[in-house]
Amino acid sequence: MKSSGGTELGRYLRARRAQVRPEDVGLPAGAGLRRTPGLRREELATLAGVSVDYYTRLERGRETNPSPAVIDALARALRLKGDAHERLHDLAELASGRLTEPHPTTESTVRESVQRMLEALRPLPAYVVGPYNHVLAANAPGRRLMPGLWDWPAEERNVTRYLFLHPVGRELYVPWEETVARSVAHLRAVGGRDPDSPALAALVGELVLKSPQFARLWDRYEVCERSGGTKTFAHPKAGLMTLTYEVMRLARTGGQRLITYQAEPGSADEEAMLRLDPAGRTARR
Structure with a gap:
């Protein structure tokens, strides 16, 4: 599932990364102003145990086949639970092409x-x-x-x-x-x-x-x-x-x-x- 803006997986990762503050995961806030709210890519990559280059490719849609273990590690780093954690797995499956979901229809007829x-x-x-x-x-x-x-x-x-x-x-x-x-x-x-x-x-x-x-x-x-x-x-x-x-x-x-x-x-x-x-x-x- 790709578009000019990357994959839906990448968009989801960017949005959720922006909502996690360094202090939420035990990191120092650091000196100076941050260009974007939330964690930096390198901080999230370190927390998840993956390389910065690999994580950057995930966000930008150039890597579309992360393993379930990597997805679980990212979910833990992003503090995702329940539906949010499951959605991360779903989007990884969609990005890889292993899962295709039927398009919701606009059917307006009620039986x-x-x-x-x-x-x-x-x-x-x-x-x-x-x-x-x-x-x-x-x-x-x-x-x-x-x-x-x-x-x-x-x-x-x-x-x-x-x-x-x-x-x-x-x-x-x-x-x-x-x-x-x-x-x-x-x-x-x-x-x-x-x-x-x-x-x-x-x-x-x-x-x-x-x-x-x-x-x-x-x-x-x-x-x-x-x-x-x-x-x-x-x-x-x-x-x-x-x-x-x-x-x-x-x-x-x-x-x-x-x-x-x-x-x-x-x-x-x-x-x-x-x-x-x-x-x-x-x-x-």
């Missing part, structure tokens, strides 16, 4: 069986997104969970775009900064499989141009595959509520995911959530 599932989940908010967080379908409480998103044309209904560019999206999630950091990290993770995707390029290009916060987070190259967690909403109609969510991959869909929200039964959070779907609430009772 009728999935549409019925969305309705069956009421009054739980639920919606389906594509690989780059484009909202493809939702039940009634799922639509009401994100006020204003449905005022946009169908082709612009993207959760990440909503977080950064919609005025309600910037106030809905608490804390907003933590939510958008996770969203960008997820977009980086799925986008790394096909960095030349036209759909991804269009979305990222728009957000980099219109949102300095997005540009800053995108450059950090944090990666995180999301499978569930909690989110707190300051909803203009339902009120403050903390909901748990689950993310389920749909088979044979080109990367579609079903996202559902729920709250502890009998809690104030559930009471607030049920305000999103009065009809579904009555049926549930």
